Amino acid sequence: MIAITLTPEDPQLAELVGSLEFMSSKMMPHTYQAFKRAVALVQYTWKCYAAGADMGGGMKLKRPTGAYARSIKTRFYAPFNYEVFSDSKVAKFLEEGTKEFDMKKTHPFGKRSRVTKKGQGYLIIPFRHGAPGSVYYPPLPEQVYKQIKAIAKQADFKLASRAQGKKYSPNYKGEMIPRARYKRGTPITGLGDENLEGLMVVNIGATPKEKRSAAVTFRVISENSPAFKWIRPAMPGMHITKHVVENTQDAVKDLIETGLKKDMGIA
Incomplete structure (x- = not known):
């Protein structure tokens, strides 16, 4: 399985989000909605790349398949703990590459x-x-x-x-x-x-x-x-999830920061 855990790249923000582990969505409603929007963005971006969209620098899948895109799903663990994943064999091959x-x-x-x-x-x-x-x-x-x-x-x-x-x-x-x-x-x-x-x-x-x-x-x-x-022939890995993270991390950070500020009354 290939997965992306929704965690802000900024260490301080990640630590702050980690402290929300035992809080409910009702206590932090704006942050909760921010996480839902962020996970939807990450999933959508990954699906787009699986469908052949440019990941940056002209890099894209040559032969996209609908099955790969459909395999990209979300998993909910807690109000502030989400995962975007694919259990498709194709996802693993494309991510990690294959030997001859x-x-x-x-x-x-x-x-x-x-x-x-x-x-x-x-x-x-x-x-x-x-x-x-x-x-x-x-x-x-x-x-x-x-x-x-x-x-x-x-x-x-x-x-x-x-x-x-x-x-x-x-x-x-x-x-x-x-x-x-x-x-x-x-x-x-x-x-x-x-x-x-x-x-x-x-x-x-x-x-x-x-x-x-x-x-x-x-x-x-x-x-x-x-x-x-x-x-x-051997095929090098394309590391698609790395591109997903790099191309969504700023938007994810903005969403979560905005949600936190609203919930803490400093927006």
Whole structure:
């Protein structure tokens, strides 16, 4: 879990707030409201950064996810003791960074893995590509995007789509896993990029009649994949909470100071 405890950076102010530990919100109503506004500010700022907002100096998440932003919550311990936290694995990875990781040692043997007739584990991984300018998926180059749209309009082109029902097949451990059924579409080749070879346009509409599509490539990772492939490089930590604290501490201090002064009659 990654957490921010709402404590003023100023030592004297922090000591004064610490002395409020056994006081009720009714005894210090303005300070209590100041804490509530301050914790809301910290949570909002963190959510904004998780959604891709600039943290300062042009630093921001390249691929923000709604799940990370939604994981940022508040916890109440006492009237003057709050915490903003996230128990998302993504939050921990982004905060602390990750070591180099060989995906071949885990992914072909996981819950969603599949197994060949020879008993070898593998996993099919879909990669979605976004329109030019997309922040949620790796954006396609403008020219390639236009090329894909033109090909998809051809009379004999077929969209891939999800079929009704599920099918069951074993994973590497022999567990029968329910899997979605798909109708295969026309693979697109010759786009000039190895990573896009075999790309399919998939209908992701809520109903079969709703035509809302996405560009997706499917890749297979197996225990027999080449040694140099599927190595996730080490990623340095972004220390997002540090930026949250640095960019909100002045406002938090002002809020709490104002609340204290009002409650002590010196405002």
